[in-house]
Amino acid sequence: MSKRNSDLIAGITSLLIAAIFWSQGLKLGTESNLLPKVLEYFIIIAGLGVLVRGFLRGKDVQGSHEEKEGLNWTRAIVIIIATIVYVICIAYIGFYVSTVLYLLLGSWYLNEKGFTLSSLVFSLVFGVGVSGILYATFTVFLQVPTPTGLLF
Amino acid sequence: MKKGRKILTAIAGTALVLSLTLTGCGTTQSLTPTDTAKKLNYPTKPVNMVIAFTAGGSSDIQARIMQKYWNKYVPQQPWVFKYTTGAGGAIGFAEAAHAQPDGYTIGGVNVPHIVLQPMAQGAQFSIDDYAYIAQVVNDPQVLAVRKDSKFNSWKDVIDYSKANPDKLKLGIVGTFSGHHMMLLDLEDKTGMKPTQVVYKGAADQNAALLGGEIDVMIGNINDVMRSVDQMKILAIAADKRSSFLPDVPTFKETGLDLVSDIRRGFVVPKKTDPQIVQFLRDTFKKINDDADYIADMKKAGQPQEYMSGEDFDKFVHAQNAHAKELLTKFKLIK
Amino acid sequence: MWGHILTGIINSFLPLNFLLMIVGLIGGIIIGALPGLTATMGVALMVPVTFAMNPISGLIMLGAIYSGAIYGGSNSAVLINTPGTPSSVATTFDGWPMTQKGMADEALNTSLIGSAFGGLFGTLVLLFMAAPMATLALKFGAPEFFWLCIFGLSTIAAMSQGNVLKGLISGALGVLISTIGLDPMQGLPRFTFGYYSLVQGIEVIPAMIGLFSFSQVIYLVGSKNKYIADYKPKKGVTLRVLGKLFRDCKGNMIRSSIIGTIVGILPGAGGEIASIISYNEAKRWDRNRDKFGTGVIEGVCASETANNATIGGSLIPMLTLGIPGSAVAAIIMGALLAHGIQPGFKIFTNSADLAYSFIVSMLVVNILMVVIGSFLIKGTAKVLNVPTPYIGVAIVALSVIGSYAIRNSMIDVIVMIFFGLFGHFGGRVGLDTGSMALGIILGPIVEDNLGKSMSLADAEGSIFTVFFSHPISLLLIILTVTSVMTPMFLARRRAKKEAAKNV
Numbered sequence: 001m002s003k004r005n006s007d008l009i010a011g012i013t014s015l016l017i018a019a020i021f022w023s024q025g026l027k028l029g030t031e032s033n034l035l036p037k038v039l040e041y042f043i044i045i046a047g048l049g050v051l052v053r054g055f056l057r058g059k060d061v062q063g064s065h066e067e068k069e070g071l072n073w074t075r076a077i078v079i080i081i082a083t084i085v086y087v088i089c090i091a092y093i094g095f096y097v098s099t100v101l102y103l104l105l106g107s108w109y110l111n112e113k114g115f116t117l118s119s120l121v122f123s124l125v126f127g128v129g130v131s132g133i134l135y136a137t138f139t140v141f142l143q144v145p146t147p148t149g150l151l152f
Numbered sequence: 153m154k155k156g157r158k159i160l161t162a163i164a165g166t167a168l169v170l171s172l173t174l175t176g177c178g179t180t181q182s183l184t185p186t187d188t189a190k191k192l193n194y195p196t197k198p199v200n201m202v203i204a205f206t207a208g209g210s211s212d213i214q215a216r217i218m219q220k221y222w223n224k225y226v227p228q229q230p231w232v233f234k235y236t237t238g239a240g241g242a243i244g245f246a247e248a249a250h251a252q253p254d255g256y257t258i259g260g261v262n263v264p265h266i267v268l269q270p271m272a273q274g275a276q277f278s279i280d281d282y283a284y285i286a287q288v289v290n291d292p293q294v295l296a297v298r299k300d301s302k303f304n305s306w307k308d309v310i311d312y313s314k315a316n317p318d319k320l321k322l323g324i325v326g327t328f329s330g331h332h333m334m335l336l337d338l339e340d341k342t343g344m345k346p347t348q349v350v351y352k353g354a355a356d357q358n359a360a361l362l363g364g365e366i367d368v369m370i371g372n373i374n375d376v377m378r379s380v381d382q383m384k385i386l387a388i389a390a391d392k393r394s395s396f397l398p399d400v401p402t403f404k405e406t407g408l409d410l411v412s413d414i415r416r417g418f419v420v421p422k423k424t425d426p427q428i429v430q431f432l433r434d435t436f437k438k439i440n441d442d443a444d445y446i447a448d449m450k451k452a453g454q455p456q457e458y459m460s461g462e463d464f465d466k467f468v469h470a471q472n473a474h475a476k477e478l479l480t481k482f483k484l485i486k
Numbered sequence: 487m488w489g490h491i492l493t494g495i496i497n498s499f500l501p502l503n504f505l506l507m508i509v510g511l512i513g514g515i516i517i518g519a520l521p522g523l524t525a526t527m528g529v530a531l532m533v534p535v536t537f538a539m540n541p542i543s544g545l546i547m548l549g550a551i552y553s554g555a556i557y558g559g560s561n562s563a564v565l566i567n568t569p570g571t572p573s574s575v576a577t578t579f580d581g582w583p584m585t586q587k588g589m590a591d592e593a594l595n596t597s598l599i600g601s602a603f604g605g606l607f608g609t610l611v612l613l614f615m616a617a618p619m620a621t622l623a624l625k626f627g628a629p630e631f632f633w634l635c636i637f638g639l640s641t642i643a644a645m646s647q648g649n650v651l652k653g654l655i656s657g658a659l660g661v662l663i664s665t666i667g668l669d670p671m672q673g674l675p676r677f678t679f680g681y682y683s684l685v686q687g688i689e690v691i692p693a694m695i696g697l698f699s700f701s702q703v704i705y706l707v708g709s710k711n712k713y714i715a716d717y718k719p720k721k722g723v724t725l726r727v728l729g730k731l732f733r734d735c736k737g738n739m740i741r742s743s744i745i746g747t748i749v750g751i752l753p754g755a756g757g758e759i760a761s762i763i764s765y766n767e768a769k770r771w772d773r774n775r776d777k778f779g780t781g782v783i784e785g786v787c788a789s790e791t792a793n794n795a796t797i798g799g800s801l802i803p804m805l806t807l808g809i810p811g812s813a814v815a816a817i818i819m820g821a822l823l824a825h826g827i828q829p830g831f832k833i834f835t836n837s838a839d840l841a842y843s844f845i846v847s848m849l850v851v852n853i854l855m856v857v858i859g860s861f862l863i864k865g866t867a868k869v870l871n872v873p874t875p876y877i878g879v880a881i882v883a884l885s886v887i888g889s890y891a892i893r894n895s896m897i898d899v900i901v902m903i904f905f906g907l908f909g910h911f912g913g914r915v916g917l918d919t920g921s922m923a924l925g926i927i928l929g930p931i932v933e934d935n936l937g938k939s940m941s942l943a944d945a946e947g948s949i950f951t952v953f954f955s956h957p958i959s960l961l962l963i964i965l966t967v968t969s970v971m972t973p974m975f976l977a978r979r980r981a982k983k984e985a986a987k988n989v
Contacts, residue, residue, distance in 0.1 A: 005915075006914070006915040006916050007915075007916075009915045010652055010655070010912075010915040010916055010917055013912070013915070013917070014655050014659060014917075017659060017662070018662075021662055021677060024676070024677050024679060025676065025677065028669075028674075028676050029672065029674070031669075031671045031672055031937075032669040032671065032672055032674055032676050033676070034936075034940075035661070035665060035932070035933045035936060036662060036665050036676075036677070039658050039661055039662045039665075040662070042654075042658050043655055043658050043659065043662065046651055046654060046655045046658070047655060049651055050651055050652060050655065053651075071705065071708040071709060072708045072709070072710070073708065075707055075708045076704050076705075076707065076708035079703070079704060079707050079708075079878070079879075079882075080704060080907065083700075083882055083903060084903065086882070086886070087886065087896075087899055087900070087903060090886070090896070090899075091896065095886075095887065095890075099883045099886075102879060102882070102883065103879050103880065103883060106875075106878075106879035106882075107875045107876045107878075107879050109875075110707055110874075110875030110878065110879070111873070111875045111876075112712070112873075112875070126876055130880050130883065131883075134883065134884070134887060137516070137520070138887060138891070142517070142523070142531060143531070144523070144527075144531075144891045145234060145890075145891070145894050146887055146890065146891075147886075147887075147890050147896060147899070206526070206530065206813070206817075207527070207530030207531060207533070207817070208526075208529065208530035208533045208816070208817030208820045208821070209816075209817075209820065210820070212530075212533075212820075213533075213820050213823070213824050216533075216534050216537070216824075217824070234894060235893070235894065236893060236894050236895075237893045238685075238686030238687070238893055238895070239667070239668060239685050239686040239687075240668070240673075242685070242686075243686050243893075243895075272673070272674075273668065273673060273674065273675060273685070274675055274682065274685070275682075275685075276682050318944060318945055319945055320945070321941075321942060321945045326673065327671070327672055327673030328673045329673075332673075347941055347942075347944050347945035348941065349628075349938050349941045349942060350670065350671060350937065350938065350941070351938070352670065352754070352934055355753040355754070355809050355810050355816060356753045356754050356809075358807070358808070358809050359623055359624055359626075359753050359803070359807075359809045360627060360628070362624050362807065362809075363623075363624030363625060363626070363627060364624075365627040365628065365942065377808075377828065378807075378808025378809070378819070378823075378828065378829055378830070379807055379808040379809065379830070380830075381830050381831065381832070382807065451824075451825075451826035452823055452824045452826065453823050453826075453828070
């Protein structure tokens with residue numbers, strides 16, 4: 001991403017967040033809203049600064065080192081969506097079942113050999129194994145409650 | 153969905169403590185201490201105990217002491233502790249209010265918290281959501297100053313504050329808390345005008361008093377006892393003197409009708425089977441009559457005071473009326 | 487006193503107590519290393535167990551868990567860029583880059599030795615200087631706390647060199663987000679966006695797990711790297727690191743220990759602030775300050791030494807005044823009270839055996855920690871040999887359970903995911919996750935003490951006297967100003983030098 005775009009996006013995002021908090025704080029008393037107000041002012045001024053800096057920058061300035069290493073967007077987005085689905089599933093089928101499924105499917109999708117049977121078996125062992133370790137540590141040893149769903 | 157989850161929470165809890173139950177308590181039904189006419193088949197699985205404050209806190213320690221005696225009188229099923237903290241207890245209190253009313257979720261509640269939070273902070277439960285089992289602790293509030301303070305009685309404090317409005321720095325813990333209510337009560341009854349400084353917890357409040365940041369503070373016995381060597385306790389807002397501080401006079405005996413305290417008790421959801429409620433009330437009474445329990449509570453610095461579920465219910469509703477009147481007067485609620 | 491210390495040594499080496507130390511340390515390290523499980527939780531979970539023991543054994547175990555958990559937090563900070571406890575946030579700044587450079591062994595051993603050193607230092611202060619230091623806790627009022635937090639926040643300016651503006655925005659966003667929930671002054675809900683659940687506020691730990699851990703996983707699984715980092719176990723690293731630390735980082739360790747102990751004494755400020763301030767100070771005093779953040783041993787050492795030094799510090803006001811210096815100290819005090827032991831100066835005479843045995847056992851625990859820790863490191867570092875697809879999803883599962891475990895709430899899991907996405911995409915446009923984490927951690931303390939100071943100003947009739955007349959406040963203000971100005975000054979000097987070279 002060019003430094004210009006990075007500045008523009010960062011500026012707009014921070015202005016947006018400040019605006020959301022601003023609108024939420026309209027009904028608050030002065031005492032409650034004192035620090036938030038100060039912060040909102042600051043973010044708006046600094047955000048505008050970043051935005052203006054972005055506009056002033058030339059288009060060709062290349063920045064950000066991360067970009068060069070290359071991020072596989074498909075994989076990243078699949079994992080983000082899978083995680084969201086995973087969290088929703090916890091509410092229905094419980095933590096441990098969802099975790100086994102998430103670990104199994106997630107690692108099967110991500111592993112380098114592709115969707116082969118042997119990697120599926122490996123992922124299954126991995127999923128059950130890790131869930132087992134989590135169960136042993138959290139539920140048996142520490143007795144910390146885990147999220148529960150309809151089934152478990 | 154929520155309902156199902158609650159049931160299954162309990163089932164999961166069963167699995168969790170299976171190892172415990174397998175090792176101990178071989179005897180089961182024969183010991184059931186119930187006098188009720190119909191045979192009550194309760195409890196047949198572990199009972200969830202919802203604590204609205206952090207593990208290791210005062211509420212937790214009290215419940216843990218109680219647990220020891222629950223195991224003595226109801227050996228067939230243990231308690232499983234669940235800490236649901238946040239928003240000054242409101243999150244845990246709400247959980248106890250909305251739990252499955254099957255008798256397998258008991259909640260620890262604090263008064264006046266459960267009165268004030270729905271009234272002023274929009275908490276999502278009400279005092280009518282509960283069936284009250286018992287009050288177990290009555291922790292009265294005191295007015296305390298530094299050992300070297302120029303104030304020697306609560307009247308000195310009031311006189312100074314009236315003569316110098318806004319000059320007296322008075323520390324309390326939390327807004328819409330027991331301390332806040334006592335402060336409002338004091339202002340209402342004496343006409344004092346201090347500057348209120350709100351602290352997050354007893355630790356930083358005690359430090360602020362000892363360090364001279366504030367002149368006077370409202371504290372609970374349980375908290376001031378820890379630093380009692382450096383403090384002068386001026387008066388206690390209770391009906392009678394406390395066995396922890398036998399030399400400290402009450403406000404009442406020195407001419408001010410002021411009683412203010414934090415009480416802890418236990419509740420189950422309102423719709424719980426009356427037989428189960430009765431069983432729990434009986435059991436809690438037995439625990440509170442146990443001399444060993446009383447000794448353990450005293451040792452841990454917990455001001456034990458039992459009140460039956462019926463009386464506790466009435467007390468909470470009386471507090472509700474009082475708080476509503478006071479907060480309306482000070483325009484803190486509409 | 488020496489007699490009591492001798493009793494303490496004997497008590498520490500009784501077979502049962504020694505065993506409890508080992509168990510407590512291992513348990514504590516594991517709890518600390520797991521994101522979401524904090525020292526507070528670990529100690530609290532074990533309190534009921536101690537009811538069945540004699541008070542001395544119980545306290546010895548709780549002390550071991552406390553030390554182990556604060557140290558343990560560095561393991562996950564170094565290996566998977568996830569602070570296991572909030573006090574290890576600053577450890578990620580250099581620990582994670584070290585791992586990426588293939589120096590995980592060095593980083594882990596640095597944090598182990600640093601932790602033990604800090605722990606010993608804090609405990610020695612507790613043993614010999616408890617009474618004079620206790621009064622320090624009382625000198626620190628709301629205005630001092632306010633300036634201390636501002637000093638902590640000034641780290642942001644030093645941390646985000648070259649991009650100060652975005653760093654400051656990130657920090658301000660963090661503080662703003664931390665204001666969600668009940669406001670500390672009036673106790674009224676704000677910024678709940680219509681969801682009552684948000685009234686409990688954004689919990690720090692899930693937010694941090696999201697910012698550091700989940701955001702990193704997105705990057706890891708999308709990258710082409712087969713492993714998180716290259717890792718080949720090396721022989722004798724512990725001794726090598728030990729030698730290097732005592733050769734090159736003496737000043738750093740002592741300074742960080744002092745900062746840690748003092749911050750620990752203050753009720754309401756703990757390892758998270760101590761480690762941040764120590765990190766910043768280590769950077770400021772170092773000749774090669776530009777190397778900080780790229781993976782240097784000094785950064786890890788400063789942060790980890792400081793956070794373990796807070797342990798001894800936090801016990802000082804608890805034992806002498808009954809005012810716990812940290813959440814964990816509060817729980818240990820609860821355990822004392824449950825055994826019918828009242829804290830206060832009298833504890834050193836009335837229950838001298840107990841008090842001294844506890845303190846001396848903490849010294850033994852810290853030495854024992856080096857031995858146990860160096861064995862555990864060999865195991866934990868193997869995490870790096872797991873291919874990224876597997877470790878990635880496993881970290882997510884751990885993050886979910888850790889976020890939930892904080893207070894049994896799915897809201898926290900959602901918060902974790904939200905901050906993970908925000909951290910990842912924000913990071914791509916230069917909004918710094920470290921700065922935001924500092925804001926979220928320090929925000930509530932800033933506001934709480936700002937509010938109290940304003941109330942005090944009402945009574946004093948002057949804002950100026952409250953904020954600017956106390957000596958400690960003035961000292962902190964001067965430190966803050968220098969901390970902000972130094973990097974600016976240096977940048978200008980460097981620019982001048984380069985300009986001179988180019989001519």
